[in-house]
Structures are given as C-alpha cells and as structure tokens.
C-alpha cells in the first residue's frame with residue numbers, strides 16, 4: 229500500500245461543512261503559491277502578524293457538537309472605559325492635525341480559561357444565539373478561533389473579487405446617522421483603491437453603497453465593492469491580494485498606513501486573529517479558486533489558558549467618545565453573554 233500523507237488531528241467548519249485531517253500548514257506570505265494547490269484550506273490571518281493556512285483532506289457535514297461549558301471567570305479589558313475615551317480623544321486630536329481622518333480603535337477582552345475549550349461547542353451556541361453570515365471556526369495545532377463575523381473581507385469566485393466593508397453601527401437602523409454614513413464612505417473609497425491594485429483597470433465598482441443590514445441587537449451600514457482580478461490563476465495571486473488589501477481597511481482606518489501607526493501607539497495589546505482574516509479557500513483540480521474570508525470581528529480566540537474577544541469602533545472627527553465606548557459595549561455584550569452563559573441563545 230502506498231504511504232499515506234501525514235495527517236494531524238484538527239478540524240474547522242463553515243456553514244454546515246466540517247473539515248477534518250490537517251495535511252499541511254503554510255505561511256501564506258512566504259509561500260503564496262501553495263494556496264493555489266487543490267483542496268480545502270482554512271486561513272487565519274493575524275491583524276498584526278502572520279497569515280497562515282491549513283489544508284484539510286476531508287469535508288463532511290458537521291456532527292452535533294458537545295454542550296458548551298459556560299465561561300465562569302471575570303472578563304478584563306485591555307482598555308477600560310477611561311483609557312478608551314482618552315484614546316478616542318487622542319485620535320480626534322490627530323485628525324485635527326491632519327495625520328489621519330479615521331482610525332478604528334479596539335480593545336481586547338480576556339478571561340482565564342485554563343483548559344482548552346471545545347471550539348465547536350462555543351460556535352454552536354453562537355450560531356443559535358447570534359447567527360452570522362461568516363460564522364465558522366477552527367481548532368488545530370496553532371489556531372483556536374470561533375468567528376461570528378457579519379463582515380466580508382474577500383470573496384473570490386474565479387476572477388471576480390468582492391469585499392463588503394461595514395462601517396456605521398447602531399442598536400437599530402433608525403439610529404444610523406450622517407456620521408455613520410461619512411465613516412462608511414471613507415472606508416468604501418479606501419477599499420475601492422485597495423482592489424484597484426489587483427483588478428483590471430476600469431472594472432472596480434461599488435455595487436451597493438450604504439446598504440443596511442440588521443444583525444442580532446444591532447444594525448450596520450454595509451457597502452459592496454467588486455472587481456475583475458488580474459491573473460486570477462497566477463501563483464502570486466494571494467501575495468498580490470494581501471499586499472494590496474491587508475489588513476482590512478474597515479478595521480484599520482484611512483489613510484491606512486497612518487491609521488496602523490496610530491493603532492500601534494494607542495492599543496496596548498496585539499489584536500491577534502481579531503480584525504485579521506478568517507475563512508476558507510477551495511481550489512478545484514483545474515485551479516479555479518473560490519474563497520470566502522471574513523474580517524475577523526465578533527471573534528473569540530483561545531491560547532495559553534486565556535479566551536479573548538475583541539471589540540472596537542471607527543473614530544472620526546464627528547465621534548463622541550462616550551458613544552464610541554457604548555458601541556464597543558454593544559458589539560461585545562451579546563456574544564460575551566452567550567459564551568458566559570448569561571445570555572440565553574433561545575430567548576434573549
């Protein structure tokens with residue numbers, strides 16, 4: 229019998245499909261050509277670090293998960309109320325000086341969970357209590373992520389690339405303001421510019437501007453940008469895509485390079501997979517690629533005995549610091565409540 233390829237335990241799941249049996253792990257920036265090899269890949273990109281992909285050799289329908297063990301410890305925040313409010317005022321000062329015109333400022337919540345939790349069990353609770361279009365998870369050696377993201381970073385279907393930045397958040401659609409619309413337009417323009425670097429000239433268009441989407445407990449403004457890729461089957465596709473668009477504009481700010489510098493100065497801890505990319509890539513035997521990567525917001529990750537969850541908001545000149553803090557609370561409350569067992573997935 230021929231030798232079987234080495235196969236490690238681990239699994240991932242998206243939209244009812246479960247992937248099992250890791251055969252390869254790659255650093256996408258070092259080996260972008262590997263992500264053109266046929267099969268199912270799962271991508272986890274850290275906002276401030278590596279973008280890695282795991283290849284799986286088996287796709288099945290997801291089995292019923294074990295029950296989720298509610299998290300019992302006390303959640304901490306990398307920026308407390310006062311520190312977050314100071315950071316918002318700091319960004320407004322830099323906007324006044326002309327350094328930047330939007331920066332997304334985030335905080336990381338964390339709680340001690342010494343034993344590695346069952347990611348699939350948490351994902352199941354979130355799927356019931358907070359269904360999300362880009363929900364998924366992965367639990368492999370080197371990555372533990374459960375994502376309930378409403379935001380599309382990149383969809384690839386052959387040579388068509390789509391991104392749908394979210395900017396503008398309120399408890400209900402009636403609460404969305406002119407400030408939210410301005411915030412969204414800035415980032416939509418940035419994403420358009422990012423995609424122009426990898427698309428045929430003249431093909432990038434905004435197919436929806438300022439659409440409204442409702443998710444459990446909040447409403448978002450969502451725009452959609454689409455273009456036709458140059459060299460969609462070339463080996464360097466992912467190198468060019470990441471170079472042009474990573475990290476995602478909506479969770480960085482504009483101009484992106486200034487926003488990233490400011491984020492590095494104001495946020496005390498790294499974001500890890502939060503605000504990075506998370507999703508799947510499928511390459512057919514004939515090389516056609518389909519992929520769906522979320523902006524990894526509304527995302528939990530576990531490492532070294534600590535479960536983390538990130539929450540943040542886009543800061544512009546029109547920001548009110550207390551309202552931005554409240555927005556970060558709103559985005560976290562339901563999901564952290566579900567993980568902690570204080571929000572009932574069925575009735576709340």
Ligand SMILES: C=C(O[C@@H]1C=C(C(=O)O)C=C[C@H]1O)C(=O)O
Pocket residue numbers: 332334379394395396397478479525526538539540541542559
């Ligand atoms: C950073 C987050 O959200 C980002 C900021 C948003 C906003 O300011 O309205 C909306 C979606 C995200 O792009 C988060 O949810 O943690």
